[in-house]
Amino acid sequence: MSNTPLPPQKTVIRFNASQTGWSALSGTDLIARMPQDFDGSLNTDIATLQSAADDFGHIVHAQPIAVLRPASVADVIKMMTFAYQHNIRVSCRGNAFNTFGQSQVEAGIVIDMSSLCSVHTIAGEIAIVDAGITWRQLLLASLEHDLTPVVLTDFLGTTVGGTLSVGGFGGTTYQHGGQIDHAIELQVVTGTGELITCSATENSSLFNAVLGGLGLCGIIVRASVRLHPAPKLARTHRLHYPDLVSMLNDLRFLIRAERFSHLRGHCEAIRGKFSYFIEATSFYTAAETLPSDPYQGLKHRSSAEVVNDRTFLGYADLVVEVVAALNEAGLGGYPHPWLDLIVPDARIETLAQQVIDSINPANVLPGSPILFYPMLRSKLNRMFPPLPDDELFYGFDVLRTVPPHPGLVMNALERNRHFHELNRSLGGRLYPISAVKQSRSDWKKHFSPNWDTLLSERIKHDPGNLFGHSVGL
């Protein structure tokens, strides 16, 4: 354990089975009873606790009593066994790139998985890794074998366990599904401290509940994920449009044409006005495989195209660079009340236009794009996250950075709530990394029609109800 002073004593209300009732123990009492022989570190210094009470959103702050940085799966088992015996809430944290406290827990224990980040094997087209590894670390390791994870999130700073718990979508999802679709086998530590291996054929109900299941049934400690041959290069065409409708029409055309490896629609405030463009990227090794007429059938502003050539890694790293630049500019610490919706194709124009009309482009801070990721139902085969029934829908991401003023944050959260409800009424779904407060009844709607299935897995694997407090479950 770190030697720094203990934080102010928090009272931890817990159910005491031996006394058949509720009792209160100070955080200090509980920490004193915690196992002391972890391979990693148990941290109770105030700086670590405060950092665990923050995330990319900088809106919600729930402070734990301790943060475990495990160095082994045994550490996670030991801590979960202790938490179960003492009925202490637990939250699992990847790199906390969510925006509304999803990886925090008030007066509980945070298990910070970023310390568990080894590559165990890369063999054939499968990587076996610790769940705290980032997709960037995994990509670098797999590139040494001329392989890449089949689907990368556009930002590589996320962890394997973190995105497998939410979905993990990117510009290649319209062809290859989500990262969850390429998880082959998981090792999960449950809410009772049991280590269970699961896959589509072994303990499949746990496997299905954990993928996209927000860490409600257990902690993914190890994952086998599918790889495929890595291209060497990436050529991106930026295609400009006068408005939303024409941009979406060409996006639909390109989805059907399957001409590009990676597709993403943009609406961005540039010099006080919204600009609409598509970034369409070919991943390739041999130039002969590039589309011979990349603009055939498209209705963009011709002769305004911008073409960029990069290495595949250079392309995959772009958002890491953007985030670093925003941090350098001092905007990283600003609130990010992000809204990430999954919107059926038939509703996207109506909903997106309303969202865009609600934002004054003159007030938009740098690094606040609105993005459209096409997704096809037939490529997405997991139970969670819940998705629309339509064949074509979009990950619609309103990625706003706002000045740290409570009124502005509140305003953005109210708007998020409004558009989330509107989207839900139109048959859409929420990507639950969003800054949207959800009640139990919201979650019930969110996970429908598989809410009961999730509940029964929770009862089985988290009978102490230790996970899920961060999301109000």
Ligand SMILES: Cc1cc2nc3c(=O)[nH]c(=O)nc-3n(C[C@H](O)[C@H](O)[C@H](O)COP(=O)(O)OP(=O)(O)OC[C@H]3O[C@@H](n4cnc5c(N)ncnc54)[C@H](O)[C@@H]3O)c2cc1C
């Ligand atoms: C700049 C930026 C770009 C992004 N780009 C994309 C993108 O292209 N595509 C996309 O899909 N998402 C994207 N995201 C969202 C990202 O996927 C989520 O933030 C997600 O939460 C993963 O981040 P993380 O690994 O830091 O996990 P965290 O945010 O720490 O955790 C996410 C959730 O998973 C749980 N969890 C974490 N690790 C585990 C584990 N090992 N076992 C069980 N539960 C766990 C947490 O308790 C929490 O509920 C982006 C986010 C940012 C900030």
